Amino acid sequence: MKLINKSLSRMRATVCALLVLSLGFLFARAYVPANVDVPAKPVHGIAVANIDRSVQPGDDFYHYANGAWIKKTVIPPDRPGVGVFTALSDLTNKRTAGIIDEAAKAKAPAGSSTAKIADLYNSYMDEAGIEAKGLAPLKPHLDAIAAIKDKHELAHALGETLRADVDALNNTNFHTLNLFGLWVAPGFNDSEHYAAYLLQGGLALPDREYYLSDAASMRDARTKYLAHVATMLKLAGFTDTDARAKRIFDLEHAIAEKHTTLAENDDIHKANNAWKPADFEAKAPGLEWAEYFRGASLSQQKEFTVWQPTAFTAESALVASEPLETWKDWLAFHLIEDYADVLPKAVADEDFAFFGKTLFGTPQRRPRWQRGVFLVDRWLGDAVGKIYAERYFPPEAKAKAQEMVANITAAFRKRVEALPWMAAATKAEALEKLKSLYVGIGYPEHWHDYSAYEVKPGDAFGNLWRGGLFEYHREVGRLGAQVDREEWSMSPQTVNAVNLPLQNGLNFPAAILQPPFFDPKAPDAVNYGAIGTVIGHEISHTFDSEGSAFDSKGRVRNWWTESDLEHFNAATAKLAAQYDTYKPFPDLSINGKQTLAENIADVAGVAASYDGYRAANGGKPGPEQQGFTGDQQFFIAFAQDYGSKTRDAALRAQVMGDSHSPGQYRAATVRNIDAWYDAFKVKPGQKLYLAPQDRVRIW
Numbered sequence: 183m184k185l186i187n188k189s190l191s192r193m194r195a196t197v198c199a200l201l202v203l204s205l206g207f208l209f210a211r212a213y214v215p216a217n218v219d220v221p222a223k224p225v226h227g228i229a230v231a232n233i234d235r236s237v238q239p240g241d242d243f244y245h246y247a248n249g250a251w252i253k254k255t256v257i258p259p260d261r262p263g264v265g266v267f268t269a270l271s272d273l274t275n276k277r278t279a280g281i282i283d284e285a286a287k288a289k290a291p292a293g294s295s296t297a298k299i300a301d302l303y304n305s306y307m308d309e310a311g312i313e314a315k316g317l318a319p320l321k322p323h324l325d326a327i328a329a330i331k332d333k334h335e336l337a338h339a340l341g342e343t344l345r346a347d348v349d350a351l352n353n354t355n356f357h358t359l360n361l362f363g364l365w366v367a368p369g370f371n372d373s374e375h376y377a378a379y380l381l382q383g384g385l386a387l388p389d390r391e392y393y394l395s396d397a398a399s400m401r402d403a404r405t406k407y408l409a410h411v412a413t414m415l416k417l418a419g420f421t422d423t424d425a426r427a428k429r430i431f432d433l434e435h436a437i438a439e440k441h442t443t444l445a446e447n448d449d450i451h452k453a454n455n456a457w458k459p460a461d462f463e464a465k466a467p468g469l470e471w472a473e474y475f476r477g478a479s480l481s482q483q484k485e486f487t488v489w490q491p492t493a494f495t496a497e498s499a500l501v502a503s504e505p506l507e508t509w510k511d512w513l514a515f516h517l518i519e520d521y522a523d524v525l526p527k528a529v530a531d532e533d534f535a536f537f538g539k540t541l542f543g544t545p546q547r548r549p550r551w552q553r554g555v556f557l558v559d560r561w562l563g564d565a566v567g568k569i570y571a572e573r574y575f576p577p578e579a580k581a582k583a584q585e586m587v588a589n590i591t592a593a594f595r596k597r598v599e600a601l602p603w604m605a606a607a608t609k610a611e612a613l614e615k616l617k618s619l620y621v622g623i624g625y626p627e628h629w630h631d632y633s634a635y636e637v638k639p640g641d642a643f644g645n646l647w648r649g650g651l652f653e654y655h656r657e658v659g660r661l662g663a664q665v666d667r668e669e670w671s672m673s674p675q676t677v678n679a680v681n682l683p684l685q686n687g688l689n690f691p692a693a694i695l696q697p698p699f700f701d702p703k704a705p706d707a708v709n710y711g712a713i714g715t716v717i718g719h720e721i722s723h724t725f726d727s728e729g730s731a732f733d734s735k736g737r738v739r740n741w742w743t744e745s746d747l748e749h750f751n752a753a754t755a756k757l758a759a760q761y762d763t764y765k766p767f768p769d770l771s772i773n774g775k776q777t778l779a780e781n782i783a784d785v786a787g788v789a790a791s792y793d794g795y796r797a798a799n800g801g802k803p804g805p806e807q808q809g810f811t812g813d814q815q816f817f818i819a820f821a822q823d824y825g826s827k828t829r830d831a832a833l834r835a836q837v838m839g840d841s842h843s844p845g846q847y848r849a850a851t852v853r854n855i856d857a858w859y860d861a862f863k864v865k866p867g868q869k870l871y872l873a874p875q876d877r878v879r880i881w
């Protein structure tokens with residue numbers, strides 16, 4: 183589980199949109215609004231100018247810490263939202279763009295990583311070239327779909343679409359346009375070797391709720407989606423597009439009805455279903471599975487973990503029951519949709535008009551060069567990241583971050599040792615888990631090898647097509663191989679952090695270890711409040727509702743006693759109920775269960791980081807700065823991590839489809855921490871006030 187989720191939007195073969203800070207900032211990375219004051223001399227501390235002193239901290243801590251910034255910030259037209267840390271993401275993007283630009287000018291030998299970076303980026307930037315090719319790159323693929331003559335060939339074609347484009351536990355992405363998605367990760371039952379996880383798929387809209395919800399905004403989105411499908415088909419040269427669109431929509435609707443929800447997807451025990459190839463025929467008849475696996479180059483695979491068995495049964499049955507022509511149209515539409523960004527402008531514009539404007543309320547596209555940077559990050563992330571880390575992540579920053587990790591881990595250890603409710607044997611395993619935790623700081627120990635990825639000048643479509651296949655075959659190729667516990671799942675230039683439960687590891691990329699999250703020159707109170715709570719958040723995932731399913735070796739094993747679990751469930755149910763009361767819209771509340779693991783991580787992260795900060799100061803509060811006590815700085819720095827402004831449509835999308843709560847509610851975590859009450863003299867009657875017995879304490 184990562185700190186913040188990426189775009190809810192489809193994980194496109196084209197531009198991978200990184201979502202920053204739980205914000206519903208779909209497609210957004212960063213932006214410094216022109217009207218935000220940038221101090222002439224940077225202050226190494228909290229952003230005092232962002233504070234709104236007209237708000238009482240005890241009533242609304244989020245608006246107290248960020249209100250002045252929110253008031254003067256205008257969301258730029260090409261973003262669904264922006265955040266306080268946006269300047270950091272912008273800076274990271276510019277640096278990455280600089281690295282790509284140098285590569286483009288270097289005239290490096292063909293086949294080298296540098297040449298691949300240049301060719302991939304330039305092929306995407308060559309709009310005239312893409313326009314001149316028209317639909318030609320798509321044609322052989324559409325012809326192949328048109329030539330499918332029966333369900334046997336359909337099964338093979340569906341198998342050929344399988345990609346390694348989902349991720350159930352690390353980058354938590356449950357969405358694929360293809361019928362199913364593959365995730366290769368350490369096995370649930372044999373964490374020493376890589377296993378094949380199969381996840382449900384087949385929807386073009388971000389989540390089943392878009393098809394099923396009765397909310398007026400969703401009904402409206404569906405009407406517009408139907409028109410969008412027809413338009414895309416027309417642009418790709420199809421006839422009878424309204425009728426085809428309706429059949430595609432109805433098929434997706436039928437799939438959506440059988441998809442499991444995001445909240446259910448979080449339950450490891452429901453996901454731990456080992457199926458042998460023969461089980462697919464028996465438990466999910468309909469699709470010709472042997473042919474499907476042949477198409478997917480997986481005929482040799484002896485076992486799969488099927489995450490959502492009921493969805494597999496239903497989707498397979500739909501392959502049998504629905505007409506061949508409907509499935510062929512569905513395949514064609516999903517292909518066009520997936521590659522829209524590297525097809526002629528009319529196709530790309532229509533795609534953005536629906537997915538950008540209608541669905542997320544963003545009036546304009548990001549500039550092409552920025553999308554080009556995302557694209558290179560997506561397909562050649564480590565090639566760029568290696569240069570990024572060498573250039574922008576000094577050893578002093580690494581040393582300071584390591585020291586913080588050590589202090590916060592020690593704080594966690596003390597908290598676990600002191601838990602009155604946890605059995606001794608459970609504690610011993612929890613402490614073992616902490617001891618063997620791999621904490622990656624800045625950049626990975628080994629880099630991905632891109633030598634088998636063929637990037638051709640002037641072939642944007644082909645480069646993305648081969649990128650998806652290259653990644654897929656790399657993942658399939660390591661099935662059964664020994665697990666590398668130090669492997670990373672994020673590139674160094676990613677402003678995010680992640681917990682890898684099956685590896686018992688954490689990654690803190692170089693890009694998040696910068697101001698305002700992390701500033702070696704800032705007081706400890708600020709660093710522990712800003713990045714320390716993030717570190718604590720990720721450590722907490724090791725022990726939360728999901729982490730507690732894995733032992734110190736990353737195996738699925740029940741190492742908790744019945745009574746430990748009862749206590750944990752009671753405490754966390756209280757937290758879920760707390761979040762259920764938050765209502766971003768009159769007709770839409772936060773789903774306390776869907777966001778539970780992330781909310782637990784926030785509570786635990788703040789608590790452990792607070793201890794770590796006090797320990798770093800010899801048990802005392804840190805010194806006053808800019809008129810704020812050390813403790814006040816700690817909590818304000820935390821709340822400023824989540825300062826953001828999001829368009830309504832994007833915020834709705836986040837509430838429905840993200841396992842993270844929106845920033846405003848993440849900042850409200852502080853109401854569960856006793857020290858926050860003392861720091862801001864919060865009194866009964868204030869809106870965030872909770873009586874001591876109502877504050878949720880988990881660790």
Ligand SMILES: [Zn+2]
Pocket residue numbers: 183184185186719720723779780783
């Ligand atoms: Zn998280």
